[in-house]
Amino acid sequence: MTDREIVIRLRGIRNQFGSQVVHDDLDLDVYRGEILGVVGGSGSGKSVLLRTIVGLQTPNEGSVEVLDTDLLSADDDTRQTLENRWGVMFQDGALFSSLTVRENVEVPMRGIKGLDPQIRRDLADLKISMVGLQYSAGDKYPSELSGGMRKRAGLARALALDPDIVFLDEPTAGLDPIGATGFDELIRNLSQSMGLTVFLVTHDLDTLHATCDRIAVLAERKVLVTGTMKDMLEVDHPWVHEYFHGPRARAAASEGSAKADRKGD
Amino acid sequence: MSGEDATEFSLEPADDGGTVHLFGALTVRTVTAAREKLQALDPETVTCIDLSSLTRLDTAGAWALVTLKPGDGSERGFEITGASDKAQSLLRSVEKALPEPETPPPQDTSLVAWLERFGRKVHAGGLFLQALTGFLGIFLHRFARSLLHPSKFRLTSLVHHCEEVGYKAVPIVALMSFLIGVVLAFQGATQLRQFGAEVFVVDLIAISILRELGILLTAIIVAGRTASAFTAAIGSMKMREEIDAMRTLGLDPGLNLFVPRILALLIMLPILGLIANVAGLFGGALMAWIDLDISPAMFMTRLIEGTSVDHVFVGLVKAPVFALIIGVVGCHAGMQVQGNAESLGRMTSNAVVTAIFAVIVADAVFSIFFARIGI
Numbered sequence: 183m184t185d186r187e188i189v190i191r192l193r194g195i196r197n198q199f200g201s202q203v204v205h206d207d208l209d210l211d212v213y214r215g216e217i218l219g220v221v222g223g224s225g226s227g228k229s230v231l232l233r234t235i236v237g238l239q240t241p242n243e244g245s246v247e248v249l250d251t252d253l254l255s256a257d258d259d260t261r262q263t264l265e266n267r268w269g270v271m272f273q274d275g276a277l278f279s280s281l282t283v284r285e286n287v288e289v290p291m292r293g294i295k296g297l298d299p300q301i302r303r304d305l306a307d308l309k310i311s312m313v314g315l316q317y318s319a320g321d322k323y324p325s326e327l328s329g330g331m332r333k334r335a336g337l338a339r340a341l342a343l344d345p346d347i348v349f350l351d352e353p354t355a356g357l358d359p360i361g362a363t364g365f366d367e368l369i370r371n372l373s374q375s376m377g378l379t380v381f382l383v384t385h386d387l388d389t390l391h392a393t394c395d396r397i398a399v400l401a402e403r404k405v406l407v408t409g410t411m412k413d414m415l416e417v418d419h420p421w422v423h424e425y426f427h428g429p430r431a432r433a434a435a436s437e438g439s440a441k442a443d444r445k446g447d
Numbered sequence: 448m449s450g451e452d453a454t455e456f457s458l459e460p461a462d463d464g465g466t467v468h469l470f471g472a473l474t475v476r477t478v479t480a481a482r483e484k485l486q487a488l489d490p491e492t493v494t495c496i497d498l499s500s501l502t503r504l505d506t507a508g509a510w511a512l513v514t515l516k517p518g519d520g521s522e523r524g525f526e527i528t529g530a531s532d533k534a535q536s537l538l539r540s541v542e543k544a545l546p547e548p549e550t551p552p553p554q555d556t557s558l559v560a561w562l563e564r565f566g567r568k569v570h571a572g573g574l575f576l577q578a579l580t581g582f583l584g585i586f587l588h589r590f591a592r593s594l595l596h597p598s599k600f601r602l603t604s605l606v607h608h609c610e611e612v613g614y615k616a617v618p619i620v621a622l623m624s625f626l627i628g629v630v631l632a633f634q635g636a637t638q639l640r641q642f643g644a645e646v647f648v649v650d651l652i653a654i655s656i657l658r659e660l661g662i663l664l665t666a667i668i669v670a671g672r673t674a675s676a677f678t679a680a681i682g683s684m685k686m687r688e689e690i691d692a693m694r695t696l697g698l699d700p701g702l703n704l705f706v707p708r709i710l711a712l713l714i715m716l717p718i719l720g721l722i723a724n725v726a727g728l729f730g731g732a733l734m735a736w737i738d739l740d741i742s743p744a745m746f747m748t749r750l751i752e753g754t755s756v757d758h759v760f761v762g763l764v765k766a767p768v769f770a771l772i773i774g775v776v777g778c779h780a781g782m783q784v785q786g787n788a789e790s791l792g793r794m795t796s797n798a799v800v801t802a803i804f805a806v807i808v809a810d811a812v813f814s815i816f817f818a819r820i821g822i
Binding site for chain 2: 279280291294295296297298301304305307308309310311312317324325341343344371372374375376377
């Protein structure tokens with residue numbers, strides 16, 4: 183696994199708010215093409231970690247390297263280029279409320295010189311359709327959409343420029359089980375067809391089972407352990423054990439294996 | 448599909464076998480030009496498009512290839528070769544996701560359509576008036592109920608709103624009215640001096656302020672500051688589902704939100720009108736003294752002798768009506784707020800415009816009414 187290309191490399195990250203230390207000496211590698219699930223208790227700094235990687239939060243110490251660029255010392259132009267190569271989906275989609283869904287998806291594409299407006303429209307429609315939304319959703323405003331649709335629209339905007347990496351913040355939070363399962367499959371399919379690297383912050387054990395190649399557990403202010411779901415079950419740290427062996431985890435696991443069996447048939 | 452940001456794309460015309468070779472990157476950055484080049488290919492000779500020399504292909508590029516059709520819309524008979532596994536899966540998923548455009552309903556620009564839109568707007572206006580009347584009914588009903596069951600009445604809330612809409616508005620109302628008095632005296636004096644009728648400036652000030660301007664301008668100021676405050680407060684509660692929460696807890700929004708607010712306006716607007724009258728007369732008297740040498744005592748005598756007290760009543764009798772208009776419009780607009788901040792802003796400014804407009808219309812109706820019955 184070590185010979186694979188590393189797209190995100192975090193070294194010695196320290197994030198501190200006042201006297202509260204969220205991350206201390208945190209290291210993390212994300213490999214190209216994988217779906218990494220980041221889990222951790224409430225307040226363990228999952229979202230802060232995501233914000234640190236995409237540059238919304240400057241760490242007090244440490245280095246952030248994304249796609250072989252040192253983010254913290256990069257100048258504005260380099261950052262701009264880099265920002266076009268990743269997409270972020272925030273928890274509730276964070277769509278611009280004064281624009282329709284189609285216009286929202288077009289926003290990142292407006293920065294491209296010489297892109298014909300009609301083609302831009304068609305591409306936005308394609309992205310909207312790729313995330314599983316109806317054609318008619320393109321003309322709607324975010325306030326007219328349900329929570330699940332807003333998330334899908336947020337994903338469409340994140341994917342507008344075919345990024346190398348997408349960051350998803352709690353993609354299935356607040357969705358019904360059917361919607362959540364649909365979203366899991368969507369992430370899996372898109373990541374395969376578009377060759378995406380996915381950095382996924384979640385609480386949803388079903389999502390971890392269904393989509394993630396690798397899991398990173400955030401606890402005690404650092405990445406405690408990374409590995410596959412199987413590896414996680416063997417970790418004997420109390421929190422990790424509790425998390426992956428609790429009643430919810432067992433339900434998700436049995437469901438996940440049943441699904442795998444069905445796939446095998 | 449490496450990560451470099453290539454912006455070059457080219458294609459080599461068809462060789463003998465009818466194969467077109469693509470070079471460079473076919474991405475969202477090059478798609479506009481690439482699509483033109485691809486569209487320009489002669490469908491008669493091209494049978495095959497070779498992707499093996501492409502350095503990068505993204506969704507936009509795949510879209511350009513998948514949607515490549517001749518101008519007449521028929522299927523283009525060519526095949527795509529040399530695509531890597533990744534490119535193939537991308538092409539497949541783009542093809543699968545290709546949106547089915549729905550034809551938008553044609554925009555009818557005829558006279559009939561215009562009339563229809565006009566009719567719909569008139570109908571919507573009628574519905575709005577009906578809704579406002581309904582709201583007035585809700586207020587009166589809840590008010591009557593709170594009279595029957597005084598324990599349900601929210602006295603603390605009423606006092607709070609009296610302070611908000613009344614007491615805190617005193618400085619701005621008094622200052623505005625004082626300045627209006629000054630202006631009237633000044634303008635009146637310049638005109639009346641030509642006839643040597645300076646002393647009539649007292650009548651001019653008294654009648655215009657007491658009958659019309661005092662209460663009308665007060666109502667306009669209150670409409671501006673209070674209707675918007677009502678809409679914003681109730682609207683943000685509506686936005687965060689607090690109103691629904693109240694209903695499920697058995698608290699009636701009419702009784703708890705509308706009655707204290709509208710009642711506070713009903714109590715405070717006449718008082719504010721009275722303050723405006725006094726401040727306006729004071730401003731007028733001051734200016735008359737400075738500019739026309741009409742002493743305060745003389746102003747007073749002339750005021751008491753020449754101006755009927757009817758004028759004060761004619762002015763103040765409008766106050767409760769204005770208060771109802773402002774309160775009902777403000778609360779109604781608040782309840783119309785949808786689940787987003789944008790509609791909150793829109794309804795707030797709607798409420799102010801509607802309230803001011805309705806106050807002026809009501810004032811005009813009052814003027815005609817009083818003129819007809821000869822007061």
